[in-house]
Amino acid sequence: MSAIQINNLHACIDGNEILKGLSLTVPKGEVHAIMGPNGSGKSTLAKVMAGHEEYEISSGDVLLDGKSLLGMDVDERSRAGLFLAFQYPAEIPGVSNANFLRAARQARLPEGEEIDAVSFYKEMYDRMDQLGIDRKFTGRSVNEGFSGGEKKRNEVLQMMMLAPKYAILDETDSGLDIDALKIVAEGVNAMRGPERGFLVITHYQRLLDYIVPDYVHVLSGGRIIRSGDKDLALELEEKGYDWVNEDELATT
């Protein structure tokens, strides 16, 4: 099936269970938002899906188009089509953005094949124009000395250039002013389509005004406790996370 499927996932760090039986399916062509209070496991979910070795999976599975990701290294998952836009992107001193993107693209080619530099640069400049990124940016070291907005734009640029099958956006709205938020959202919207699925992780409803999701899920205590359409996000915004928690308590 063309989807990212998370099946009854349990994950822990240092012996503490953070994800406690999380299940979720994001088919291609859809945008799913995950909202939740601080400490609910949102960022853990993103890192676990990407394969961060700090986390231990005690049970459950994550499938990409039917194939389990759990036995794969971080880079294999990436090349299989999974992209994570980081909440806090790492800085890589001395490595230019252009070289980094080139290396990432090169890593996707079969051995012995070289990327075509001319078409690569043309594509990169087109995407940069789309995101309102200055040309000088290509020579700067990856994320070094970047403002919060520049870092997030860079994440979206990388996503565009790597054209993943599934993209996880981890709190991409944090640290963005409203103008930067709009540009980033436009970039994401331009990537939407039947060939790609999105999982948008956010604490605030605000981002979802610009990236309108097909479904909204509420994560709390390491599990999805409620799912609905985009109106659920508005309801959450209005009533706060306590509302779903109380609601859940009432039904159990």
Added chain:
Amino acid sequence: MSNDTDTAAGIDIDRDKGDFHYDVEYKHDAGRGLTEETIDYISNVKGEDEWITDFRKRALKIFEDKPMPTHWASEDLKAINFDEIRYYLSGGNAPKRSWEDVPDEMKETFERLGIPEQERKFLAGVEAQFDSEAAYSNIKAAVSDQGVIFVNSSEGLADHPEIFRKWFGKVIPSGDNKFSALNSAVFSGGSFIYVPPGVKVKHPLQAYFRINAEQFGQFERTLIIVDEGAELTYMEGCTAPKFETATLHSAVVELVAMKDAKIQYITVQNWSANVFNLVTKRGLAHENAEIRWIDCNIGSRLTMKYPGVIMKGRKARGEVISIALANDGQHQDTGAKMIHAADETTSNVVSKSISVGEGRSTYRGQVHIPKHLKGCKNNTECDALLINSASRTDTYPAITVRGNQHATQHEASVSQVSEEQIFYMQQRGLSEAEAISLSVNGFVNDLVREFPMEYSVELKRLIDLEMEGSVG
């Protein structure tokens, strides 16, 4: 011939490429161990004047009297058995001016290392040394027509004594340290270069030092004099096959930059992991002259090398740019010596080291500015990058500045490739090894740019190769 003979293409200097050797018939072999007879043998083979033989013998005495400098460097020096080493091996032929005339084994060696190709592409002249003597030495006519002399040290001594003798052993006296004394006793090969006043040599001159024999010591001696207002870039490369036993390389390099002259001396060292590389390099800069050492140390078992500049004339400038990469079982003990001996002299030291696995890198620097001078400046930056938790780095900067009319600045940093960085890069599809390589290349990027383009591309590849297998 002990290895396959595939001829790889291009100017490739990776470690495995240098790992081959040929069984060569040596016409001259001074045997194992070092005594006065060894010196008589070498002097006799070379047909040297008596003063040189005496110079050698005095140096031998100094070498024997000086203790091993293990108190401040590495205990590993004790592993060198001077009685087992062979001090002179040569085929008995004068260096050829054409590759056609070079004996087959030697010619093939240098072809596999890509030397003739580099010569055609971008060099003004090449000297290729095989064990103790140069097999090939040539300078392009356009350069020699300007009066530039580029020969080996024996030819320099024999044919140009009036220039040679004036400076020989003056920048680095035999007694400077135990290994400069050793070199002075048994030196053979190396370059002698003289650039006449005002001549700016456009393309680099290059020497390549190849060790072929096992349990051998290579002791080249290089003397470069660049006269008033003249300019020169000199590059040296070196390789040796991997042997089980220790090999010794102990060179002495003396540079003299006369008033307004500029010398740039570039080293890309890629020794195999059994080589003790104990080298003394120093330049003397006269008024408004500039000496730059650009040094890349990869490989060897132990390297001890601290290129220096004595700024003797007003407004002289000295610079050391160095990259060192210490892998498992290796110790790169490198640094710089900046001796300010005139007003308004300026020195700059930028050193970056990378320690991989259980590799160890040490920065050892000395900056000396005496009280009676004024307007001197020194800037020292040393940055270390650690790849694994067992990697080690040490920094010993000794900066002596007396008087209050000088400016010095010293910065040092130690960083580690973080797990967060690696995770980020892997998430973009790079393997762990590729991610580490890219970080390391990023770390040295600004220094790699100081190397000529042809070398910087190779350096990057060399670093990639060294990083393979460093993961875990």
